[in-house]
Amino acid sequence: MSAYRFEPTILREYDIRGIVGKTLSGADAQALGQAFATYVIDQSGVSAPRIAVGYDGRLSSPDMEAALVDGITSTGAQVVRVGLGPTPMLYYAAASEKLEAGIMITGSHNPPDYNGFKMMLMGGPVYGKMIQDIGQIAAEGRFKKGVGSSVSLDLMDRYVSRLIQDFKGAPLTVVWDAGNGAAGVAMEKLTRRLPGRHILLNEVIDGTFPAHHPDPTEEKNLVQLKAAVAEHRADLGIAFDGDGDRIGLIDGQGRVLWGDQILALLARPVLEALPGATIIADVKASQVLFDEVARLGGTPMMWATGHSLIKKQMKVTGAPLAGEMSGHIFFADRYFGFDDALYAAVRVLETVAWAGKPLATLRDELPTRVNTPELRFPCADTRKFAVVTEVKERLTQVGANVSTVDGVRVNTADGWWLLRASNTQDVLVARCEAADAAGLERLKAELLAALAPSGVTPPQF
Structure with a gap:
């Protein structure tokens, strides 16, 4: 492919995202594969880097994946295809296999006609100027040329095993809602290995999202979960967004815990184990969170909104835990430091067991504003x-x-x-x-x- 120009609106701050058939096409995916792989080669100094590729459950994702892989391999890079699953599984693949880079095809929590790409390089996020630089490589046609290859790697079971490898929880009754998103299969496998009683909602991956929009930060999307928690007299309910990197949480009384409240509770056992540790939250978080971290003996840090910016700051400060109001929760404590809603869910269950109190009681212990x-x-x-x-x-x-x-x-x-x-x-x-x-x-x-x-x-x- 010669020089290629992307629709400028799809080159976002944290990812590449557009409307399929309008601002985003298979040709974009192929050109992105060429440009991204070229960028990885330039930045890593590796002539045939290994790049993980995964995709979510949207109807357009398989075709996008095929075009992306064609573009990447045309540069001489090697593709590790991890298949259908949540975005954090793609991150896990890159970390566990020690790959140079990764790219996830996902529309995240956007409507069904959207799709896009989240990228990582050398263990860190690709964002901001880096995305613009990739767009410039395509615009100038500066693509590397070579003969690459692709291999398929099924690591779903390994990923789920890693989620619970050091689980320290207790039996609870939990309702889980995947929202027909990409976390569905992993959620099924995970809950089969957890103690207690687990009720699953919308676990079948369906890119039309027939049950409700897959964004757990909007309370209207939690109506079904609340009803199920009440029906089953569950201890709590957990929801995921379309690609499984953001968590929603309700207590046994059907009340929503927002991102800053979730983080405040998760900080308790972390700071008991790591006194004085830095806990990072974005500027939209409640003052209650920052005060709570200080009360627990931690070092609260307010930082800019954006999952890429938070991840970078975690590495700079060595923070074991961070989060955003949007439901991105990042654990570097006993984990890799990326946003993984399934792992955050496991740690929520651990925290309830550690506290020896219902989630509703823990919520009530937080100051109100x-x-x-x-x-x-x-x-x-x-x-x-x-x-x-x-x-x-x-x-x-x-x-x-x-x-x-x-x-x-x-x-x-x-x-x-x-x-x-x-x-x-x-x-x-x-x-x-x-x-x-x-x-x-x-x-x-x-x-x-x-x-x-x-x-x-x-x-x-």
């Missing part, structure tokens, strides 16, 4: 970062207490409010948290006042 959901409101790509900069400058002039790790997070006597630009969409993101309803109203007003001079349509609270 009132907050807005994550508010996403339109702002042109050409303006969104500039708006955040304008707000930051105005806040600095009035001496506000501002963290600028990712956008602006403003601390006041009432609590905090956040404004940041999305890295993947033409939107601004806002959130407020306070001790009580009156304080929350004051924070909302402060956010709107800070935003008004920039002339953007404000969020609807």
Whole structure:
């Protein structure tokens, strides 16, 4: 293939993603295989690198996989095809087989007509400028040429064995919902090897997602799980997104535990075993989490949103645990440091057993705050970062207490409010948290006042 230009909108900050038949095609997959493998060869210095390839359950994924493999092997690289499964299994393949790189074909939690690619290189994520560089290789037609090969590797059972190799749990009644996503088979195999009673929902992989949209961070997608937990009087319920790298969790009373609450509870046994350890969370997380980590004797760290950015910071700091509000949970403690919702689920079960209390009780032990959901409101790509900069400058002039790790997070006597630009969409993101309803109203007003001079349509609270 000669020079090839991708539709610019598919080259995202953390992955490559588009609508099949509109912005993403098999030709894109083949060109990406050539460009990515060329990039891996250049960066690794290995002339015939081994690259793991996996795919999710979307209807377009098998054809995308075949085209991707053709592109990779045309450079002389070697492909290790791990087949259908969750994204973390692809990460596991690269780590356990000591491969130079990996690429997962997945639309993640997006609607059925989407698909995309998540990439890793030399044990770390491929994101930001690296993705743009891969696009540039394709645009210039700078593809390596060679005769590569591909082999198939079935490591599903090995992956599941690794998930529970040092499990220290107790029998519980648990409802699991794979949402017809790529975690289904692994979830079935895992639950057969866990003690207790396990009720499975939507474990059959189906790229049309007939039961509900596979995004466990939206409460409307947890209705079926809540009903099953109530019906079976289960201790808890666990849900996965479309490619199995994000977790959703509800307690035995049917209440959702959001990403920061999950992380706060998982931190307890980790910090008992590793006193003083750094625990990382993104800027959208509740102050309750950071205070809880400090109370437990750990070192809380607030970091920029984005699974690639969190993974990189974990390596820099040696943090054993990190997480995001989006449900990405990263364990380097006894694991590899990548986001794996199935492994996070295992550690949730361990934590409940370690505490000797129901999950609902553990949730009740966390301090309560009132907050807005994550508010996403339109702002042109050409303006969104500039708006955040304008707000930051105005806040600095009035001496506000501002963290600028990712956008602006403003601390006041009432609590905090956040404004940041999305890295993947033409939107601004806002959130407020306070001790009580009156304080929350004051924070909302402060956010709107800070935003008004920039002339953007404000969020609807």
